[in-house]
Amino acid sequence: MRVRIKLFAQLRDRAATGDVACELPAVDAATVADVWDALIVMHPALTPFQSSVSSAVNAEYAKRQTRVHDGDEVAFLPPVSGG
């Protein structure tokens, strides 16, 4: 299965891209955590954000254990600083 990863702010800067196509093994229960693990293999510079990153699936906040499906958009968000 294939998901599209979106990266923002520092994450995008570190990865030097805001859009990453990600191919995952077609397992039954792929999660956001699996997508992150695949991402940091491709972009090891993102590893330090492991403990502070938030995630969203199809523009809804998600948890590490949230299931992802083929075609989903998975976003990783560094700590927010709006306002």
Added chain:
Amino acid sequence: MRVRIKLFAQLRDRAATGDVACELPAVDAATVADVWDALIVMHPALTPFQSSVSSAVNAEYAKRQTRVHDGDEVAFLPPVSGG
């Protein structure tokens, strides 16, 4: 001595005037309380406000025991309801 009394809102309505000239005996220590006492003799309808009225002398908040002098402007204020 002569002071000018200003009345506002309900007080003015009850007295049917906002300006009252008040002649006081030329004592050494006339106070706001003396002016009030003279006022309610002239306008007994104001008596019920005795416990809720605030006062000012020359447009500065005053207390019952504040001294007044010839020519002063003494204002009596019902409870405020601005905002």
Added chain:
Amino acid sequence: MPLFAITPAVLSVDGLAAEVAALASRAGEGCGAVTTFAGLVRAHHQGRRVRYLEYEAYEPLALKAFAQIQAEASEAWAGAVLGMHHRTGRLEIGEASIVIAAASAHRAEAFAVCRYAIERVKQIVPVWKHEYFDGGEAWVEGAIADPSDAHAREQAKARACASA
């Protein structure tokens, strides 16, 4: 635009906000937060249908009361700039009777000063509201004005959430 005014003219909250922001931006840490409050005439009050209001003020004392509120706010939240305009005369439903704006480097102070100001206005500023409703009219009951009442001041501070 003066920071404090008693006026029969229609009030402008954005003009006052711009004014306090400009003043705060020239101070110490600059201006990072502007808060405003506007009190509007409601169509219903205590189960009555309001037609319009009339506000009366003792203007020279009201301006001094504004100045006292500003001094109290500066003592509690240094560096915040405060502006307050109260309208007088006849006000229609939906119109603003008072606008308050506060500007500061940080939001906690701007919120606290703005809230503190309206609480204190209702306690000590010599303004009176006369309500004209369907079937009658009445002066609105308010607070006995005592500018030296420390308890009232503490209550206003508590509502301003002084600790946050």
Added chain:
Amino acid sequence: MPLFAITPAVLSVDGLAAEVAALASRAGEGCGAVTTFAGLVRAHHQGRRVRYLEYEAYEPLALKAFAQIQAEASEAWAGAVLGMHHRTGRLEIGEASIVIAAASAHRAEAFAVCRYAIERVKQIVPVWKHEYFDGGEAWVEGAIADPSDAHAREQAKARACASA
């Protein structure tokens, strides 16, 4: 004017205030209080001279986060109407990055909702601030976004002075 927006356009706090006031005036007790908050770009931050800021947002999620904040506020303070606009792109010193307006029958709710909203924006809305200062640039450190964190929500409520 939409109640919630992420936009590169200059923000208008008075337009948003008018919008929430109009909506609140058609509800139950009517609109007696409007509060606003504007966050402005300061010239100094952490001892550095700021040249300008750039804000970036994940717009579809940010709009959903605004909706969540509105739902939380409605649960805590029924009847208050809330609007929030956050700007993106390059902002100069003195410009507003965010404007919030809240309208309610009474002032306590209007203040609480406005303050609650900005606290929650800083906790859960996916927007990022990039600071360009004399001698460099940096992403500003913020809060780990967790919309289901009950502790953060309680903290925002406490700062909104929910009890007053």
